[in-house]
Amino acid sequence: MRRIAPALCCLLFAASAVAIGRSDREAPPTTAQVLEAAQPSDWRRPDPADTLYLDLPAGRVVIELAPRFAPEHVANIKALVRDRFFDGLPVGRVQDNYVTQWGDIDEARKNEASTRKLPDESIIAWNKALPIVKLPDRDGYAPATGWLDGFPVGIERKPSGQVWLTHCYGMVGAGRDNWPDTGSGSELYAVIGQAPRHLDRNIVLVGHVLRGMELLASLPRGSGALGFYSDEEKPKRTLISSARLASDLPESARTALEVLRTDTPLFTQYVEARRNRREGWFVRPAGHIDVCNLPIPVRDAR
Numbered sequence: 001m002r003r004i005a006p007a008l009c010c011l012l013f014a015a016s017a018v019a020i021g022r023s024d025r026e027a028p029p030t031t032a033q034v035l036e037a038a039q040p041s042d043w044r045r046p047d048p049a050d051t052l053y054l055d056l057p058a059g060r061v062v063i064e065l066a067p068r069f070a071p072e073h074v075a076n077i078k079a080l081v082r083d084r085f086f087d088g089l090p091v092g093r094v095q096d097n098y099v100t101q102w103g104d105i106d107e108a109r110k111n112e113a114s115t116r117k118l119p120d121e122s123i124i125a126w127n128k129a130l131p132i133v134k135l136p137d138r139d140g141y142a143p144a145t146g147w148l149d150g151f152p153v154g155i156e157r158k159p160s161g162q163v164w165l166t167h168c169y170g171m172v173g174a175g176r177d178n179w180p181d182t183g184s185g186s187e188l189y190a191v192i193g194q195a196p197r198h199l200d201r202n203i204v205l206v207g208h209v210l211r212g213m214e215l216l217a218s219l220p221r222g223s224g225a226l227g228f229y230s231d232e233e234k235p236k237r238t239l240i241s242s243a244r245l246a247s248d249l250p251e252s253a254r255t256a257l258e259v260l261r262t263d264t265p266l267f268t269q270y271v272e273a274r275r276n277r278r279e280g281w282f283v284r285p286a287g288h289i290d291v292c293n294l295p296i297p298v299r300d301a302r
Helices: 006-026 031-036 071-082 213-217 265-275
Strands: 051-056 059-065 091-095 099-103 144-148 151-156 162-165 171-174 187-191 205-211 242-245 257-260 298-300
Touching: 031 265, 059 071, 059 213, 071 205, 071 242, 205 213, 205 257
Parallel strands: none
Antiparallel strands: 051 059, 051 242, 059 205, 091 099, 099 187, 144 151, 151 162, 171 187, 171 205, 257 298
């Protein structure tokens, strides 16, 4: 084997160092680096008129409602909230790896809004003007997926021309009986387990939890069918202290949050950073992500 002159070794080492340095500088950013680069304009504050506070003995659950997708259901939920309908009602169902459900579980509290028949709002019509941010990866439940107004959606341009909210972790829906009864919003549920996407377009989703999922996901599981609490368990059910719209409370009583916008160039970087994790722990970037496996960051308002 030939010897390499010391001077040549130094040159090769220097060139390698420059190449490595350039490679490091050009490496795609990690998730943390993307978020560190976020500017105030990359964040949004949820509309207080569409922000629901579900106060439990253990703390507050903050829910952002989705009027674009389910306008009549959202309006009826607001009517129920303003009538103090949910106050004192129980969390009546906690099914492991599935949902936590609350509201008029026992059908003990009726009013005009709770018995109102609402139309099916499980889909909206697709049109090219919708500001959808599409995910580049394939999905098993929809031809395409992405985000609209910060909510995860399924998309089918042809033949149906439909867009719908997807059952990701933290999504909130309106409990119902058999079709065509779509429920009034007097019973609501949040997904607390692996995304049950088979429910997409079968039930109306009305929003998603921004903060407080740990309060819903950590409740004792019901021992009855589908996770409902048995008669013996009912006395120990968690009761709702109050349900209020943020817009109906003074500023001092609100939980001020900011949510990462999904319609910015920075969000595109964030998606790529989550699709291909490059933190030191990861050995192989996946090159793929599911719409329900990409959490949208939420932080205290600044």
